[in-house]
Every structure is written in C-alpha cells, then in structure tokens.
Amino acid sequence: MKPFPPRLRKAALTAHITVSLGWLGAVAAFLALALAGLTSTAPQTVRGAYVAMELVGWSVIVPLSIASLLTGVAQSLGTVWGLVRHYWVIVKLLLTVLATVLLLVHMQPVGHLADAAAQAALAGGELEGMRVQLIADAAAALVVLVTVAGLSVFKPRGMTRYGRRRLREQGPNSPRAAY
Ligand code: HEM
Numbered sequence: 001m002k003p004f005p006p007r008l009r010k011a012a013l014t015a016h017i018t019v020s021l022g023w024l025g026a027v028a029a030f031l032a033l034a035l036a037g038l039t040s041t042a043p044q045t046v047r048g049a050y051v052a053m054e055l056v057g058w059s060v061i062v063p064l065s066i067a068s069l070l071t072g073v074a075q076s077l078g079t080v081w082g083l084v085r086h087y088w089v090i091v092k093l094l095l096t097v098l099a100t101v102l103l104l105v106h107m108q109p110v111g112h113l114a115d116a117a118a119q120a121a122l123a124g125g126e127l128e129g130m131r132v133q134l135i136a137d138a139a140a141a142l143v144v145l146v147t148v149a150g151l152s153v154f155k156p157r158g159m160t161r162y163g164r165r166r167l168r169e170q171g172p173n174s175p176r177a178a179y
Helices: 006-039 043-077 087-119 128-154 161-170
Strands: none
Touching: 006 043, 006 128, 043 087, 087 128
C-alpha cells in the first residue's frame, strides 16, 4: 500500500488517537461505575450504575474499541511503520485484539447484572462474584490500554525479519524521515 500523503496521515492519526484514548477514558468511567455498583449503600446508585454500564459498554466502549483497531490497522498500512515490520506494532495489534475480544465476552455478565438491577434492587452480596470480576476486568483493561498508549509513544526499537528486508529493498532513501 502507498503511504498516506502528509495531510491524510495527520487526519487519520488524529482519528486514531481520539478513538483509542477515548476508549481508555471510557473504560475509566466503566471502572468507576463498577466500583459504585459494588460499594454503594444507596440502592438507586447501585441500580443506576449497572444499567449505565451496559449502556456505556455497548454504545461507547465497544464502538471505540473496534474503531481503534480499524484506524490502527489503517495507520500501520498507510505509513512506513507497516503492520508486521516493527515488534511494537505487532504487540499493539495483539493486545488490542485481545482487549476487544475480552470486552465483547464480558459484556454478557454486564447485561445480566443490568437486567437483575433493573428488575429489583441488588441486595448486599447478590451476584457478588460477578460484580467483583467486572472491577478486576476493567482495571486490567486500563493497564493494557495504558501499556499500549506507552508503546505507541515510545515505539521501542526492534524490527521483524520482514521489516529489515523491506528497509534494505527501499535503500538509503526510504521514507524513514517520516518517523
Ligand atoms: C488501545 C489501542 C491503541 C492506543 C491507545 C493507541 C495509541 C496511539 C497513539 C497515542 C499514537 C500516537 C503516537 C505518536 O504519534 O507518537 C498511535 C500511533 C500509532 N498507532 Fe496506535 N493505538 C492503539 C491501537 C493500535 C493498533 C491496533 C494499531 C495497529 C496494529 C496501531 C498502530 C499505530 C501506528 C502504526 C501508529 C503510528 C502512526 C503514525 O506515526 O502515523 N495502534 N497509537
């Protein structure tokens, strides 16, 4: 694929950064709701927290995770970074795919809790395992997303065999200056 012209590259990068870090921020909100759902003594707050988690999950977090994946792949293919030339890009791709799959799997217990909370106030220890699990999941997702953000900025050295070959083929005038 031909590299993006500079303006398109910047526009695409803006979209990628916006959706990816938007995803991180939305997971922080999700964690706050999960903590309120477990610890609050006000039944209205507990009920509202789980109902809001389902809404935020499906209408904000899931779309942002998919947008992050799609814009990230586009940004890789449309720049000299490539999708499989640098280890940091491969690690980002794997972590993002893993985080997206786990998110989709965990939306099921969120739906279950939202239904239970909407029907009746959740009493103290009801469904406690699931509620604690959601806090752990959201905290783990935050750690992964911060790691991915760090990788993006630090871009640790390390090229794959394919990346080194492509660099040799492109010769000394390869568009490395674009880095
Ligand atoms: C949670 C997921 C992600 C986060 C938080 C994230 C974050 C970022 C950030 C902050 C940058 C800007 C770095 C800079 O300009 O110095 C960036 C750039 C980039 N990201 Fe991501 N990213 C994510 C997912 C992905 C995925 C899945 C891919 C593709 C495999 C990807 C590929 C890239 C590439 C190639 C760049 C460099 C683009 C350029 O220089 O034009 N990212 N990412």
